[in-house]
Amino acid sequence: xxxxxxxxxxxxxxxxxxxxxxxxxxxxxxxxxxxxxxxxxxxxxxxxxxxxxxxxxxxxxxxxxxxxxxxxxxxxxxxxxxxxxxxxxxxxxxxxxxxxxxxxxxxxxxxxxxxxxxxxxxxxxxxxxxxxxxxxxxxxxxxxxxxxxxxxxxxxxxxxxxxxxxxxxxxxxxxxxxxxxxxxxxxxxxxxxxxxxxxxxxxxxxxxxxxxxxxxxxxxxxxxxxxxxxxxxxxxxxxxxxxxxxxxxxxxxxxxxxxxxxxxxxxxxxxxxxxxxxxxxxxxxxxxxxxxxxxxxxxxxxxxxxxxxxxxxxxxxxxxxxxxxxxxxxxxxxxxxxxxxxxxxxxxxxxxxxxxxxxxxxxxxxxxxxxxxxxxxxxxxxxxxxxxxxxxxxxxxxxxxxxxxxxxxxxxxxxxxxxxxxxxxxxxxxxxxxxxxxxxxxxxxxxxxxxxxxxxxxxxxxxxxxxxxxxxxxxxxxxxxxxxxxxxxxxxxxxxxxxxxxxxxxxxxxxxxxxxxxxxxxxxxxxxxxxxxxxxxxxxxxxxxxxxxxxxxxxxxxxxxxxxxxxxxxxxxxxxxxxxxxxxxxxxxxxxxxxxxxxxxx
Amino acid sequence: xxxxxxxxxxxxxxxxxxxxxxxxxxxxxxxxxxxxxxxxxxxxxxxxxxxxxxxxxxxxxxxxxxxxxxxxxxxxxxxxxxxxxxxxxxxxxxxxxxxxxxxxxxxxxxxxxxxxxxxxxxxxxxxxxxxxxxxxxxxxxxxxxxxxxxxxxxxxxxxxxxxxxxxxxxxxxxxxxxxxxxxxxxxxxxxxxxxxxxxxxxxxxxxxxxxxxxxxxxxxxxxxxxxxxxxxxxxxxxxxxxxxx
Numbered sequence: 001x002x003x004x005x006x007x008x009x010x011x012x013x014x015x016x017x018x019x020x021x022x023x024x025x026x027x028x029x030x031x032x033x034x035x036x037x038x039x040x041x042x043x044x045x046x047x048x049x050x051x052x053x054x055x056x057x058x059x060x061x062x063x064x065x066x067x068x069x070x071x072x073x074x075x076x077x078x079x080x081x082x083x084x085x086x087x088x089x090x091x092x093x094x095x096x097x098x099x100x101x102x103x104x105x106x107x108x109x110x111x112x113x114x115x116x117x118x119x120x121x122x123x124x125x126x127x128x129x130x131x132x133x134x135x136x137x138x139x140x141x142x143x144x145x146x147x148x149x150x151x152x153x154x155x156x157x158x159x160x161x162x163x164x165x166x167x168x169x170x171x172x173x174x175x176x177x178x179x180x181x182x183x184x185x186x187x188x189x190x191x192x193x194x195x196x197x198x199x200x201x202x203x204x205x206x207x208x209x210x211x212x213x214x215x216x217x218x219x220x221x222x223x224x225x226x227x228x229x230x231x232x233x234x235x236x237x238x239x240x241x242x243x244x245x246x247x248x249x250x251x252x253x254x255x256x257x258x259x260x261x262x263x264x265x266x267x268x269x270x271x272x273x274x275x276x277x278x279x280x281x282x283x284x285x286x287x288x289x290x291x292x293x294x295x296x297x298x299x300x301x302x303x304x305x306x307x308x309x310x311x312x313x314x315x316x317x318x319x320x321x322x323x324x325x326x327x328x329x330x331x332x333x334x335x336x337x338x339x340x341x342x343x344x345x346x347x348x349x350x351x352x353x354x355x356x357x358x359x360x361x362x363x364x365x366x367x368x369x370x371x372x373x374x375x376x377x378x379x380x381x382x383x384x385x386x387x388x389x390x391x392x393x394x395x396x397x398x399x400x401x402x403x404x405x406x407x408x409x410x411x412x413x414x415x416x417x418x419x420x421x422x423x424x425x426x427x428x429x430x431x432x433x434x435x436x437x438x439x440x441x442x443x444x445x446x447x448x449x450x451x452x453x454x455x456x457x458x459x460x461x462x463x464x465x466x467x468x469x470x471x472x473x474x475x476x477x478x479x480x481x482x483x484x485x486x487x488x489x490x491x492x493x494x495x496x497x498x499x500x501x502x503x504x505x506x507x508x509x510x511x512x513x514x515x516x517x518x519x520x521x522x523x524x525x526x527x528x529x530x531x532x533x534x535x536x537x538x539x540x541x542x543x544x545x546x547x548x549x550x551x552x553x554x555x556x557x558x559x560x561x562x563x564x565x566x567x568x569x570x571x572x573x574x575x576x577x578x579x580x581x582x583x584x585x586x587x588x589x590x591x592x593x594x595x596x597x598x599x600x601x602x
Numbered sequence: 603x604x605x606x607x608x609x610x611x612x613x614x615x616x617x618x619x620x621x622x623x624x625x626x627x628x629x630x631x632x633x634x635x636x637x638x639x640x641x642x643x644x645x646x647x648x649x650x651x652x653x654x655x656x657x658x659x660x661x662x663x664x665x666x667x668x669x670x671x672x673x674x675x676x677x678x679x680x681x682x683x684x685x686x687x688x689x690x691x692x693x694x695x696x697x698x699x700x701x702x703x704x705x706x707x708x709x710x711x712x713x714x715x716x717x718x719x720x721x722x723x724x725x726x727x728x729x730x731x732x733x734x735x736x737x738x739x740x741x742x743x744x745x746x747x748x749x750x751x752x753x754x755x756x757x758x759x760x761x762x763x764x765x766x767x768x769x770x771x772x773x774x775x776x777x778x779x780x781x782x783x784x785x786x787x788x789x790x791x792x793x794x795x796x797x798x799x800x801x802x803x804x805x806x807x808x809x810x811x812x813x814x815x816x817x818x819x820x821x822x823x824x825x826x827x828x829x830x831x832x833x834x835x836x837x838x839x840x841x842x843x844x845x846x847x
Contacts, residue, residue: 186662186664296695317695319666322665400667405664406648406664406666409652412666412668412670413668413670414668415668415696
């Protein structure tokens with residue numbers, strides 16, 4: 001409850017905004033002063049104290065008021081925002097109903113200046129067309145969303161043409177952008193998007209991470225230092241509810257859903273019009289939070305913010321944007337995150353066992369986990385008898401290996417925290433590609449064991465290269481999964497099967513009619529919808545049948561599996577039932593090859 | 603890879619490279635040299651190593667995670683040197699791991715970005731740390747990277763905008779004062795990269811390593827403890843030994 005002190009929202013919620021604008025113009029200003037939130041206004045706002053916050057937009061017209069040395073660029077961008085804020089007031093449709101909206105309205109009335117920002121914030125994503133949706137009426141909105149889905153598919157593919165070019169159509173101040181480039185070196189794909197541009201608002205799902213002091217930490221799109229005003233709004237919303245000892249969870253605003261996850265010193269927010277449910281978005285925010293923990297550990301995270309609530313966490317997270325970006329992207333098209341399970345390579349059980357045995361033979365006391373992975377799929381995993389590895393941790397490992405190409409060029413040694421294993425300390429991962437797409441990971445609790453593990457790798461590689469094992473493995477991987485034709489069930493187009501006992505899922509590759517990414521996205525959306533209906537907290541379902549215009553989706557959950565199967569739109573219910581049973585029989589038969597049934601232990 | 607040494611005509615004269623042409627003759631047992639790269643994030647450490655090891659350059663490389671380990675063999679006069687290179691990540695959060703990598707190193711390359719003055723300050727603090735805590739005999743080279751960005755005759759790209767923030771003289775003077783080898787490099791174009799490693803190889807007391815391989819490492823810490831810290835600093839960090847260069 002860091003915000004119990006913020007009794008007057010008229011002033012306080014504005015604080016981080018102004019502060020960050022000031023700090024924008026002078027990068028040394030950012031983080032080094034340890035400012036508690038209570039002290040913050042007194043110290044930083046001495047500049048602005050004399051002026052009521054409501055006059056802020058007017059005062060901006062004379063930029064010299066603020067500071068003599070402040071760079072023109074930051075003032076410019078401030079101007080741009082204030083203009084938008086004004087237009088936000090005129091052309092804004094206010095929320096009308098709903099308890100959350102009522103509270104928000106009340107909130108807005110208490111503070112004019114914040115109102116401007118909130119309207120702006122909400123309307124940025126609303127594209128002007130605000131529709132009140134009853135949150136119970138999800139089916140309708142879901143279908144509506146699906147129809148629109150073809151126009152904007154939120155994956156990296158559809159906006160390919162934008163990448164690389166700085167999208168600064170509206171704001172002329174490139175200086176801010178270049179400052180940030182220097183900061184990280186690596187240029188992110190969407191890192192240059194201007195938060196004022198339509199390209200930025202067009203993205204269907206945004207993720208924001210900020211500190212409880214309102215400092216931006218991460219944004220999926222654009223440059224986080226330029227969205228400070230939105231961060232201020234988020235902080236204001238959160239602290240408003242915190243004031244009455246409540247916690248904001250979700251705002252449904254038209255097509256958009258704002259989901260909040262408050263984790264100690266971090267606030268994570270998803271803003272989405274993908275029709276994902278609150279629970280699904282919250283899961284995704286949890287994955288992002290775990291990703292941050294895997295970089296810092298919770299001990300370090302908490303300690304940092306205990307010492308300095310105003311700390312700029314980007315300093316410590318520098319260089320990890322590719323991981324967060326990669327995670328955010330893959331959560332949109334990987335069922336594994338939604339299902340809380342991982343996928344492994346379908347391969348001959350004997351081959352898998354042989355590889356497992358080889359890895360087992362080099363076990364040393366320095367080793368905690370050993371795994372062989374390829375493209376986000378597990379080949380085999382070696383673990384201690386007493387410790388299994390949580391799927392969420394495995395996702396983090398996959399995401400790390402997948403998120404950076406630097407592992408491909410050398411042997412790497414890096415600290416990693418696996419939050420489900422132990423969120424307080426680091427493990428050390430030896431990462432090395434032993435073939436083009438085969439990555440060996442050896443995880444040790446000891447930070448000095450690189451050379452021991454490197455030696456273990458040499459032995460594994462040596463043995464695995466003998467007897468054609470590596471060759472067989474590469475041959476298996478070249479086929480890249482299996483197609484629905486291999487399953488041979490009539491009428492079945494695609495499926496996802498999660499084995500609850502093994503916590504793994506399997507799914508065939510996409511073939512017609514799901515060859516292009518948009519079709520795939522629509523199918524995935526249907527799966528997601530089915531998943532949500534069946535896992536709804538209010539009324540969870542065992543079987544769910546959905547007949548849409550282009551496919552029929554069956555969802556079926558038992559104590560041992562979850563099945564999501566897609567059929568053509570005209571399939572009869574009896575055909576669907578018998579096909580599903582045939583599919584289950586096939587999976588049962590193939591179980592040893594599809595899943596890692598007994599992972600080797602030591 | 604065999605064209606490494608031939609690629610840059612001027613540098614092939616430096617007798618380094620050509621690792622593929624090495625014949626395993628009896629007296630050509632490779633001498634292992636542990637080398638660590640340090641410096642601020644995004645100055646081009648990995649790109650330097652990548653140029654040295656693979657003679658390639660990758661645009662917009664992702665930041666190194668933790669540290670990467672690479673090896674490269676070089677021929678120097680009648681000896682073969684095997685560089686074991688720790689390419690560390692420059693991000694602040696990895697700083698606490700750095701001692702693990704430089705603890706046993708015989709050489710260090712501290713890299714800064716000539717277009718970013720702050721990166722030289724960071725480099726200086728690395729040098730200080732090395733001179734205080736690393737092997738007292740460590741050979742340190744200071745490398746100003748990205749000179750391709752400040753070369754005036756850059757065709758087309760007007761991006762360079764004379765963006766140099768660290769004058770050569772300034773860095774050189776500092777290197778001289780601190781007893782470092784000094785280079786300006788471009789990992790992108792390959793300028794000066796091999797020189798860094800060649801000169802390091804020349805300056806390292808190789809005979810010393812050959813005569814008692816690997817033991818240098820285990821003893822080094824003790825030596826460091828016994829010596830007063832001032833002793834290291836006064837003689838410029840130790841590298842001013844009587845070696846040929």
